Amino acid sequence: MDLMANTPQYQRIADELRAQIFDGTLDAGAQLPTEAELMERYSTARYSIRQALGVLVAEGLVVSKRPLGHFVHAAKPLVYRPQAEFKKKEPNLDIFAQLLADEGEGRVPSQQIEVSIVQAPPKIRERLGAGENELLAARRRTRFINGEPYNTNDSYVRYELVKDSPYVVAADYEPGTNQLLADLGKPLVRALDEIQVRMPRPDEVSRLSLSPGTPVAEHLVTTLTFHDEPVQVTLNVLNANRHKIVFERTRTWPPVHEESKGTESA
């Protein structure tokens, strides 16, 4: 009836609910009115209500907990610090646990580690400079916080390099694999970080228990020696909504003899 603007009804309903979420009328964790109530309030068909809710779900603002109702998304973002993987303050604390300790807040970390010998996907292989059929040692890890999946962390190195080391047998090698690689004569000196964001594939939705409207960040780290030899490639996949990715850089401006450290020529 009232097509006041040409913005569709469900959008206007979504806009109204979204505004209530942002201004605090509906605060984090609060339950939204049920579909039946919204149908009555806006005197419209269920379809339009569901579309409006669908918009908010797709935006990650609202989650549906069947059969309880729709709720304002409450999860606070965690901090994801790629550099933390390289700055171990407490030698005997797992990096992951330490990252959480920095956050405080009494979160309980846990992880599943699985080591295997694989032929890696092209994306990994080309960054590692490995041959077409070369075997790689893989450490696939799923990290949890309070039992909920946090991210996946899959590292790859040439099998040849680590075949006689604890890398392939001990799932939780204590000093850490970075130290292990340093001991093997391959200290990790430089790293190249590539971050790509996309909507998840169905298998990732289940591995990370993602709700609809949740993008994932794919963080690929190639670590290199002094001589720019790639040693390890790590693929992190994480719920991009729930993470803040933090980097720190030095020596940026003005550029001081940058020309001498270019990367183009090997």
Place this chain on the structure above:
Amino acid sequence: MDLMANTPQYQRIADELRAQIFDGTLDAGAQLPTEAELMERYSTARYSIRQALGVLVAEGLVVSKRPLGHFVHAAKPLVYRPQAEFKKKEPNLDIFAQLLADEGEGRVPSQQIEVSIVQAPPKIRERLGAGENELLAARRRTRFINGEPYNTNDSYVRYELVKDSPYVVAADYEPGTNQLLADLGKPLVRALDEIQVRMPRPDEVSRLSLSPGTPVAEHLVTTLTFHDEPVQVTLNVLNANRHKIVFERTRTWPPVHEESKGTESA
């Protein structure tokens, strides 16, 4: 009728189409069957077909071009290199233009710049260490490639610092604002990068012409002097689907006397 698995029909249709996209049966840019054709092929109601297509659209795999049909999403990701903002090779080339030049491919860059004096949002203010009511000079920029929005780039500095400089008058100050700040005695030496991914707000959808199912990355850069004094805060918002974010790091492992190179007291 055939509820073989308990996975809903529209999901199975979406799965089938997704598989065809991944295996190349439907390659990038190709048109999908029309809704009418799919209704016939799967002998189901339009609703279910639209739900299936909606899944793929929400995943960013498919775009709808009304009234032409649904198409496999074709855009190739661009590379987003935060560091490029600090490594100017061609002094007279705008950083943005240079970033594109690195890509090649004959893309045409353009931008709109608008300078204003504002009271900044808390997120900016707290990083800049500015007072509650302090005025900031803002340079709001929207960058385009071939006429399509690429990202938004809003920089803030204390108004006090630049009030007598070209910062606030010249929208396109040639040597660049980093050089300008260096000339004002505030060389940018360190930077803190924070990246947060989320689904866009409606105003961002229009400013960046985003299609549904497109996450945005919010990239916040705080640049600091030798003495860790924050000078400039820049907020980039970009289509996260279309970008690969690339960082380079050095001196990571093993940690070499980190404590001595932290602040370089001048």
Place this chain on the structure above:
DNA sequence: AAGTGGTCTAGACCACAAT
């Protein structure tokens, strides 16, 4: 003018977890 997708109605049945 034709055909596409976008919006909307008014029903129906079902799965699920809370109670």
Place this chain on the structure above:
DNA sequence: TTGTGGTCTAGACCACTTT
């Protein structure tokens, strides 16, 4: 058992861009 959201049908009218 109840009430929630999830799935699905079978219609309808509209806006838009290509032809």
